[in-house]
Amino acid sequence: MKLDQRKYQQLLARKCPRSPLWKDCLKAFLFGGAICTVGEGVSNFWQFRGLDTADAAAATAITMVFFGALLTCLHWYEKLAKHAGAGTIVPITGFANAIVSPAMEFKSEGLVLGLGAKLFVIAGPVLVYGIAASVVYGLILYAMGGGGAA
Amino acid sequence: MNGMEYFNAFWVGGAICAACQVLIDKTKLTPARILVSLVVLGVFLQGIGVYQPVVDYAGAGATVPLLGFGYSLAKGVAKAVAESGLLGVFTGGVTGAAGGIAAAIVFGCLFALLAKPRSKS
Numbered sequence: 001m002k003l004d005q006r007k008y009q010q011l012l013a014r015k016c017p018r019s020p021l022w023k024d025c026l027k028a029f030l031f032g033g034a035i036c037t038v039g040e041g042v043s044n045f046w047q048f049r050g051l052d053t054a055d056a057a058a059a060t061a062i063t064m065v066f067f068g069a070l071l072t073c074l075h076w077y078e079k080l081a082k083h084a085g086a087g088t089i090v091p092i093t094g095f096a097n098a099i100v101s102p103a104m105e106f107k108s109e110g111l112v113l114g115l116g117a118k119l120f121v122i123a124g125p126v127l128v129y130g131i132a133a134s135v136v137y138g139l140i141l142y143a144m145g146g147g148g149a150a
Numbered sequence: 151m152n153g154m155e156y157f158n159a160f161w162v163g164g165a166i167c168a169a170c171q172v173l174i175d176k177t178k179l180t181p182a183r184i185l186v187s188l189v190v191l192g193v194f195l196q197g198i199g200v201y202q203p204v205v206d207y208a209g210a211g212a213t214v215p216l217l218g219f220g221y222s223l224a225k226g227v228a229k230a231v232a233e234s235g236l237l238g239v240f241t242g243g244v245t246g247a248a249g250g251i252a253a254a255i256v257f258g259c260l261f262a263l264l265a266k267p268r269s270k271s
Contacts, residue, residue: 021175025168032167032215033160039210040159057213057222058249064214065253073261086171089181090188090215091163092250098185099254103262119258122182126219127251130189134223134243137197141231142239 024085031080031087039064039091061092068096073104098122155209162208166215185216192220196228222246 042063046056068091071077077097081088088094099119106118120127170188173179179187195201201221205212212218226246230238244251 021172024175025171028171029164029168033164033211036163036208036211036214037156037160039163039214040156043210043213057218060210060213061218061222061250062253065250066257069254069257069261073265075265086174086184087164087167089174089184090167090170092214092216092219094181095185095216095219096254096258098181099258100261100265103258104265107262107265108267115259115262119255119262122185123254123258125182125186126189126216129186130193130220130223130247131243133190133193133220134227134246135239137193137224138227138231138239138242140197141228142236 027083028085028087028090031084032090033087035064035087035091035093064092065096068093069100072097072100077101095123095126158208159211159214162204162211163215164211166211166217188216189220189223192217193224194220196221196224219247219250222250 039060043056043060046059046063047053051059068077071080071093077088077093078101081094081097088097099122102118102121103115106114108114109118170184173184174181192201195204195217201212201217201224205218205221213221223243223246226244227239227242230242230245232238234241
């Protein structure tokens with residue numbers, strides 16, 4: 001097989017990606033799974049303390065956000081994220097990380113337009129589209145009879 | 151309280167993360183876009199009735215990934231529309247996810263304040 005320089009580079013890039021997909025996926029699976037398993041434990045803790053399933057889920061979200069923010073503050077989450085990729089981005093701890101991380105970086109620009117504004121660099125879009133989607137879903141439910149009470 | 155529920159949470163949560171890793175590696179989707187997509191997808195999946203069985207099966211494996219945030223938005227809005235009609239369309243989503251939202255803001259603010267500047271270690 002004859003190859004010129006450019007084709008060789010293309011072939012090289014295709015054959016030797018920086019990190020193989022299966023390895024990234026395995027790590028994302030293991031770390032992401034581990035964080036969810038911790039979440040299950042936290043959820044059981046809250047149910048043991050007397051919360052029902054729905055309240056325990058909310059309390060678990062709050063607890064996981066707390067730990068995500070704490071680990072980000074200590075610069076530990078970024079070290080974990082280097083290995084875990086999506087395994088640390090996708091859980092709600094990653095959402096907390098995405099909030100704290102820009103806020104602490106831009107803290108020096110002031111409490112209002114630095115910290116306060118940068119908290120929402122990623123949380124903002126998530127809330128905008130999440131809440132918009134929930135309103136669309138609500139409108140559809142309402143138009144369809146909304147469970148009767150309307 | 152048995153080992154099975156932890157196992158289910160582990161493999162379902164892990165599988166969601168692995169699927170998103172494929173998206174990150176194979177497309178140009180940034181983490182921010184992944185997070186936004188997951189929340190909207192969570193609302194959609196709960197809306198068509200697919201996500202509740204996953205939550206029942208996997209517990210935190212389904213609620214801890216950001217899909218679960220969309221799930222609680224959708225669940226909140228369904229409850230509120232049933233209870234208070236059109237008003238619920240607007241109040242339900244945020245009510246359903248209120249704990250997570252308030253925690254994210256308060257702990258985000260607190261820990262960003264406490265954080266030491268980045269050190270090269």
